[in-house]
Amino acid sequence: MRIDVVSIFPEYLAPLELSLIGKARQDGLLELNVHDLRDFTTDRHRTVDDTPYGGGAGMVMKPEPWAQALAAVAAARPEAASAETEASEAAARPVLIVPSPAGERFTQATAHELAEEDRLVFACGRYEGIDERVMEWAAGHFTVRPMSLGDYVLNGGEVAVLAMVEAIGRLLPGVVGNPESLVEESHSDGLLEYPVYTKPSSWRDREVPAVLLSGNHGKIAQWRRHQQYRRTAERRPDLLTEFDAAKLPRADRTAFSDLGYDVVDGHLRRRPDAGAEQS
Numbered sequence: 001m002r003i004d005v006v007s008i009f010p011e012y013l014a015p016l017e018l019s020l021i022g023k024a025r026q027d028g029l030l031e032l033n034v035h036d037l038r039d040f041t042t043d044r045h046r047t048v049d050d051t052p053y054g055g056g057a058g059m060v061m062k063p064e065p066w067a068q069a070l071a072a073v074a075a076a077r078p079e080a081a082s083a084e085t086e087a088s089e090a091a092a093r094p095v096l097i098v099p100s101p102a103g104e105r106f107t108q109a110t111a112h113e114l115a116e117e118d119r120l121v122f123a124c125g126r127y128e129g130i131d132e133r134v135m136e137w138a139a140g141h142f143t144v145r146p147m148s149l150g151d152y153v154l155n156g157g158e159v160a161v162l163a164m165v166e167a168i169g170r171l172l173p174g175v176v177g178n179p180e181s182l183v184e185e186s187h188s189d190g191l192l193e194y195p196v197y198t199k200p201s202s203w204r205d206r207e208v209p210a211v212l213l214s215g216n217h218g219k220i221a222q223w224r225r226h227q228q229y230r231r232t233a234e235r236r237p238d239l240l241t242e243f244d245a246a247k248l249p250r251a252d253r254t255a256f257s258d259l260g261y262d263v264v265d266g267h268l269r270r271r272p273d274a275g276a277e278q279s
C-alpha cells in the first residue's frame, strides 16, 4: 500500500517512523510519503489560509495550494493513466481521506475496508477547515471520504492521521507478527476485549481468576466470552444493539439475561425492568 499525507506540519507525522508502522515501512510493506502543503504555494509568504467569506471566527485553508498538492500526489500514481479505460480508471482512484469532526465515523470496519486499497491520501486541514470547493474538485481525481475519529474536536487532522494510519497499517499482511492477535481484540467481533492477566498468579492480595489456571480450554473460552459481554454491557451498551445474537448458545443467552438483555428476533434487547446496575 502507498500512503501520502499532505500537511502544513509534516514533522507531526514523525511517529510513523517508529514501532510497528516504522518497521512495516522499512520492510517495504507500506510506502508512506509526507508532503508539506506550503511547498505548493506560489507567494513569497507561502500563504495557506485566508479569512472566511460570510464572516465568522478563524481562518479557512485556501483552495489552490490544496489543488496543486493533491494533483501532484495523484499524478504520482505508479501506472500511467492515459491508456486506461474509464472504468479501470475509476477503480484505480486513490481514496482521499479528509480528517474532520464533520466526517463519517472511522471504525474498525472502516480500517478493514481501507486496508484493501492500493493508495490512500490524507489531507490534513487546520484552522476552520479547507475551502469546500476543494472537495468537489478532488472528487474528479479521488474517492473523497471525510472521516471523524469521534465526537470531539482536534486542532487539525495530523493526530487523527496518526491514529488512522496505525489502525489501517496494522491490518496489512505481514505488519503484525502474529495475525491471530488481530482476531481476538476489541471490536474484531463487535464486542470489547476480555480482561487479561499474567504472572504472578497472586499479586498484592489479588488473584488471577481461577478458571484461567484450570487448563480447561472450553471453560476459559466461555468465561472470556462472558467477560466480553459484561464489559460491553457496562461500558459500551450501544455496541450490543448491533450485535448478532441469533446463533448464541443457551449459556450465552443466560449470561446476557443476567446482564438484563433478552434475545428478540436475533438481536439483544434491554429488558425494560432491568436495573441500572449491570454487574
Ligand code: 6GU
Residues within 6 Å of the ligand: 098, 099, 100, 101, 103, 147, 148, 149, 150, 151, 152, 153, 154, 155, 156, 157, 160
Ligand atoms: Cl478526524 N479531525 C479533526 N480535526 N478533529 C477530529 C477528528 C478528526 N475526529 C474527531 N475530531
